[in-house]
Amino acid sequence: MTISTLTGTRHRTGDRRSAQARRNARTGLVLIVPALAVVGVFVIYPLGFGVYISLTNWPLVGSYHFTGLANYSALAHNPLFLGSIVFTLKYTAIVTLPILAVGYGLAVLVRANRPGATIFRTLVFLPFIIGLTTLSYMSVVELQPTSGTANFLLSKLGIVSDTTAWLVHAGLATTAICVLVVWAASGLTMMLLMAGMQGIPEQLYESARVDGASWREAEWHVTLPLLRRPIALSLIISVVGSFLAFNQFYIMTQGGPGTSTVSVVMAIYDTAFTQFNIGLASAMSVVLVIIVGLITFAQFYFLQRKAE
């Protein structure tokens, strides 16, 4: 088939045109089939299959039968799941604003059109690129009592004793993980806000200055209102990301002590692959998809209205 079949066949006869349009349509479909197949098999199908399983008492082997909404009503009394929701909400509430605030400050630093800004941006973004998994392993070593660098520095500053065992106390472990996550994740917010800031015409700042606005006033009255969308976007990304947290908890605390640092995704993982309660785990997953969908939808809705 030739490119002449794509479009622009006005001078040809109607018959040939529709034949070409058909071939054209077929080619287009053929091109997107691999993508649809992969997304269909590994994203859409599991999504539907998960809903189906959540309505059964699915065992690892053997037969199953429908149990209706039994798994969902069981969730309401499942201490692991309820605890994980409370913990994840708490964790999300703790890290979201610091990530935004730190990311905003970093964006102000790297948005400048000055020598050095590009390098600073690259360096600040490195922890995000390396990812929480690798950083969590490093943190495990550095949060050890006596030998870890964290205690060494903090005890020199007189903040904690050098025998503090960070990872075996729920509060301390959560604190450490939150600090790690804010440090690692604010680079992404920085990038998104920086892109937004660079799109604001300089003239707006010029006129603000002419009007006698201070730097802070310009930031408040010019930058912030125009950054609504990038801010909303980075909030969605960080809130959803926090809600899906798993790696840092699995690696640093294994959910412990007890189940005090079990995140929602870890509760699902544990229910499915340790307790082998597939139906219940699927119900948890469905709830998670709905929560994440609602967060995204609510933010988009809010955003669209603001943008009008």
Add this chain to the structure above:
Amino acid sequence: MASPGGTRTGGAVRDRPMADGGTTGRGTATRRSLRRRRGGGHGWYLIAGTLVSAVFVVPLGWEVIRSLQPESAVIAAPSSASFSHLGIANYQALLSGSDDILRNVINSLIVAVLTAILTALVATLAGYGFALFRFRGSGLLFGVVLVAFMVPFQAVLTPAFLEMHDLHLLNNLAGIGLFYTAFNLPFGVYVMRNSFLAVPQELIDAARADGASVMRMLVWVLRPLIVPGIATSALYAFLFAWTEFLAALTFLTQDGLFTLPVALINVEAGNYGAINYGLLLAGAVIAMIPCIVVYVALQRFYVRGLVSGALKG
């Protein structure tokens, strides 16, 4: 939905390579004010920027140094003496003998490269189809791809596990590569569709007049223009696959097939003998290096992706 920056700079970002790694020029007004600003305190800017950057980079560099300490120094109280015997002993121990992490590094490379290639290839074809061909249902199918964007892989892990089991894709590096590809495709298709939409119509018309076939057109006419898009989708896929932990932990159960992030759980737990934090640090540094190299080399493509990600709405 679009960020203000994204909207305004989208065209420029798409069309030309950015030597400065992603900033878009802000025109003469900026340059003028820049000159004025620079008079007052560029030195301070550099000092502040260096200090802030140090907060993010020094810990990483510190871990590299720590990984060169002998194990006995890693687990002892810190002292200046513990830095007198730096060496690569941890790396040697990790990459040889019973703690053979080398195969896990290779597994990770296989999965990451496979994911990057598959994502780039399939996303390019789909982007081509969505952008330059008209067919019924095109909009709806593109909508399906975008909806898949919103499905977190964490939420389909259990059903996907059962499905992968039935497809004999558990404990299968190609299988996990396919799974990763599926969750990188929505973004990749989105980026590639935009790349094709940015191709000037005259170029397509000219190629059409020459009678180029669909594939000839893609490879010989369009390729130079969509290479940045391909690089962006491949880069995201590579970094995702290289750093991914939960799906690999779920879909791989044999030590020999673990990717590096999962294999390090064994090192952390001391499954190869006593817990050895020197080895763990060395393994973490090995996991970190490719990210830094790939990102620093290709960061303009990464930033491009962030801008179009901001546009995704």
